[in-house]
Amino acid sequence: MAGGKAKEIEKEIEKEARISEAEVAVHWGEEEYIEPPEEIKRQAYVTDPTFREKFKEENFPECFHIYADLLDWDRYWHTTLDTSNPPFWKWFVGGKLNACYNCVDRHLKKYGNKAAIIWVPEPEDEPKRVLTYYDLYYQVNVVASVLQSLGLKAGDTVTLYMPMVPELPITMLACARLGIIHSQVFSGFSGPACAERIIDAESKVLITIDGYWRNGKWIDHKKNADIAVNVAAERGHKVEKVLIWQRYRDRYNSESKPIEGRDFLMKDLLKEHRGKKVPYVPMPAEAPLFIMYTSGSTGKPKGCVHSIGGYLAYVAGTCKYIHDIHPEDIHWCMADIGWITGHSYIVYGPLALGATVLIYEGVPTYPDPDRPWRIAERYGVTILHTAPTAIRLLKKLGSDPSKYDYKFRILVTVGEPIEPEVWRWYYTAVGKKQAVVLDTWWQTETGGWLCAHLPGVEPMKLGSTGPGALGIYPVIYDENGNEIPPGSGKAGYICIKNPWPGRMLTIWKNPERMIKGYYEKFCKNKESKDWRDWPYIAGDAATCDKRGYFRILGRMDDIINVAGHRLGTKEIESAALTVEGVAEAAVVPKIDELKGHVPDLYISLKDGYEPSPEIAEKVKMAVRNIIGPIATPAHVYIVPDMPKTRSGKIMRRVLACISNGRKDFGDLTTLIDPSIVEKIWEIVHGEG
Numbered sequence: 001m002a003g004g005k006a007k008e009i010e011k012e013i014e015k016e017a018r019i020s021e022a023e024v025a026v027h028w029g030e031e032e033y034i035e036p037p038e039e040i041k042r043q044a045y046v047t048d049p050t051f052r053e054k055f056k057e058e059n060f061p062e063c064f065h066i067y068a069d070l071l072d073w074d075r076y077w078h079t080t081l082d083t084s085n086p087p088f089w090k091w092f093v094g095g096k097l098n099a100c101y102n103c104v105d106r107h108l109k110k111y112g113n114k115a116a117i118i119w120v121p122e123p124e125d126e127p128k129r130v131l132t133y134y135d136l137y138y139q140v141n142v143v144a145s146v147l148q149s150l151g152l153k154a155g156d157t158v159t160l161y162m163p164m165v166p167e168l169p170i171t172m173l174a175c176a177r178l179g180i181i182h183s184q185v186f187s188g189f190s191g192p193a194c195a196e197r198i199i200d201a202e203s204k205v206l207i208t209i210d211g212y213w214r215n216g217k218w219i220d221h222k223k224n225a226d227i228a229v230n231v232a233a234e235r236g237h238k239v240e241k242v243l244i245w246q247r248y249r250d251r252y253n254s255e256s257k258p259i260e261g262r263d264f265l266m267k268d269l270l271k272e273h274r275g276k277k278v279p280y281v282p283m284p285a286e287a288p289l290f291i292m293y294t295s296g297s298t299g300k301p302k303g304c305v306h307s308i309g310g311y312l313a314y315v316a317g318t319c320k321y322i323h324d325i326h327p328e329d330i331h332w333c334m335a336d337i338g339w340i341t342g343h344s345y346i347v348y349g350p351l352a353l354g355a356t357v358l359i360y361e362g363v364p365t366y367p368d369p370d371r372p373w374r375i376a377e378r379y380g381v382t383i384l385h386t387a388p389t390a391i392r393l394l395k396k397l398g399s400d401p402s403k404y405d406y407k408f409r410i411l412v413t414v415g416e417p418i419e420p421e422v423w424r425w426y427y428t429a430v431g432k433k434q435a436v437v438l439d440t441w442w443q444t445e446t447g448g449w450l451c452a453h454l455p456g457v458e459p460m461k462l463g464s465t466g467p468g469a470l471g472i473y474p475v476i477y478d479e480n481g482n483e484i485p486p487g488s489g490k491a492g493y494i495c496i497k498n499p500w501p502g503r504m505l506t507i508w509k510n511p512e513r514m515i516k517g518y519y520e521k522f523c524k525n526k527e528s529k530d531w532r533d534w535p536y537i538a539g540d541a542a543t544c545d546k547r548g549y550f551r552i553l554g555r556m557d558d559i560i561n562v563a564g565h566r567l568g569t570k571e572i573e574s575a576a577l578t579v580e581g582v583a584e585a586a587v588v589p590k591i592d593e594l595k596g597h598v599p600d601l602y603i604s605l606k607d608g609y610e611p612s613p614e615i616a617e618k619v620k621m622a623v624r625n626i627i628g629p630i631a632t633p634a635h636v637y638i639v640p641d642m643p644k645t646r647s648g649k650i651m652r653r654v655l656a657c658i659s660n661g662r663k664d665f666g667d668l669t670t671l672i673d674p675s676i677v678e679k680i681w682e683i684v685h686g687e688g
């Protein structure tokens with residue numbers, strides 16, 4: 001077949017490129033296990049070392065009843081797992097429930113006067129706000145009444161574009177009460193990035209806020225929301241209504257004034273619906289709860305659709321038996337609610353268990369790097385949940401937890417591999433050796449944790465995530481789908497052998513993409529209805545030690561992890577290509593002391609354009625404006641040409657080597673012009 005050979009070569013190269021990009025990820029060799037402190041061994045929910053056996057493969061899928069039974073069901077399910085249409089598994093089929101009821105109403109009797117949310121504003125002189133479960137119930141009902149009055153109903157989508165304020169979980173829960181599918185867009189994304197997600201979700205209503213505080217600056221967020229609505233309109237999608245919360249109840253603080261007929265202040269709407277109660281809508285377990293967009297290896301972000309029953313059971317279960325959240329805990333997760341971590345481990349998981357969550361508006365280093373410990377001391381935080389990036393930054397800035405009197409039980413780390421010295425600081429300085437460090441590995445698509453050890457009965461391993469979470473059976477495959485045995489020291493693709501209730505239902509409006517992106521490569525038999533033939537491919541490289549603890553090395557695909565934020569290389573490259581004169585763009589991860597990785601962008605120019613600092617700056621700004629500040633390239637290098645194979649593919653692994661100051665390029669013979677490599681090296685590192 002013509003072109004067959006070329007395709008094969010291309011595949012080979014691609015394969016090589018992926019593995020070496022994973023190799024760029026942080027590596028270290030320590031094998032250190034640390035037993036949990038005695039106190040935690042006594043207090044944890046799981047103190048029985050044989051608890052894991054309940055989730056053994058022979059008990060699958062019924063083992064997940066332990067999770068589902070944490071919820072209140074309006075109707076019990078008749079089928080635990082329906083595998084008739086792989087890989088579109090359905091959990092708890094026949095069951096009906098409501099997520100808002102489970103996170104709010106059912107706690108009123110026992111915990112009505114207990115804090116559900118403690119909100120800490122970024123300005124330190126502003127008072128905190130505490131919402132008891134009863135307050136939350138009251139407010140969620142009023143907001144649900146507002147949404148209902150706009151004609152919104154079960155199955156509709158609504159886009160939320162909100163920062164870290166209590167009105168965000170209130171709005172999410174109000175949607176859930178009515179069965180409305182919410183799609184929260186991270187507030188740090190730019191207006192155009194929000195527009196893309198509004199259009200894909202087909203939301204007619206956008207809910208946002210006038211502004212908020214971040215790093216000591218007032219962010220005029222309504223301006224971004226207006227850009228989002230305008231960009232959507234230019235692309236033919238009309239947002240009919242924009243509902244605007246106010247950061248300060250008594251004033252509207254944005255230069256973008258409300259637009260007559262389109263924009264409505266929540267303050268006014270709430271007044272009309274004061275005191276209204278809205279019955280919750282019992283929903284099928286497999287109906288969507290929300291959409292969460294994430295970067296994939298093609299340009300367009302993917303809308304991961306999460307279910308009501310399976311997802312809620314999974315986050316409640318992992319929160320109880322692994323996270324070890326008790327109702328008396330004060331749980332502070334620093335992640336943004338705009339990411340999956342915030343959805344699962346600030347809002348749905350902890351609230352389903354009736355815990356108290358602390359939500360902090362701002363950055364942990366404002367006004368100084370001791371702020372987190374003052375918050376922990378003042379509010380009695382017992383569980384901290386954050387990312388290596390934040391820990392690295394605090395450590396580097398000389399943060400001193402020893403001055404503060406608090407006591408953590410559990411310290412979660414998530415989002416990136418954590419280096420041993422950062423791990424040690426987290427354990428000794430932050431945790432004062434009294435807490436368990438829980439390294440949790442998972443993804444937007446997976447709803448909840450995939451790897452983590454049981455904090456009360458299993459040791460922590462320095463710089464490593466744990467074995468599979470309860471009921472999760474991970475495996476490492478080589479390129480050909482052969483299992484790499486634990487303890488071999490060899491890296492490969494980490495996959496999950498079995499379905500689990502937290503996995504996304506599908507990709508919004510694009511189910512094919514779920515098969516292609518997560519199952520195709522290692523599917524053993526596409527005709528098979530047996531889940532054993534359909535391992536889930538996470539896209540990360542990992543190793544597994546003899547004890548079954550996994551070490552995640554980094555992405556194997558076109559995704560860059562910057563400060564725990566997932567960015568698609570194609571998205572960044574497309575943004576660069578919008579700048580006049582840019583012919584080609586390639587982005588690669590450069591190792592960074594604080595952020596794990598930063599994006600380094602290489603561009604070549606069209607004929608007739610001369611390299612200049614202005615073009616580089618324009619490209620930087622374009623990426624920032626089209627995606628958001630987190631995607632801003634650390635460097636933009638203008639190169640005479642890209643290192644390209646004969647089939648025209650840019651060899652990103654060569655650029656990644658150059659960015660990271662490495663010369664082990666591997667085989668360059670497939671390049672059209674191998675001399676280009678030296679030229680690019682000189683541009684980046686100077687001569688010699």
Ligand code: WTA
Pocket residue numbers: 294339340341413414415416417418439440441442443444445465538539540552553554555561564565566
């Ligand atoms: C990475 C965030 C190492 C990984 C919850 C994954 C991690 C991607 C860890 C998903 C960890 C997440 N150790 N790497 N503990 N947790 N990752 O979708 O590459 O934003 O595939 O979900 O983050 O990022 P996402």
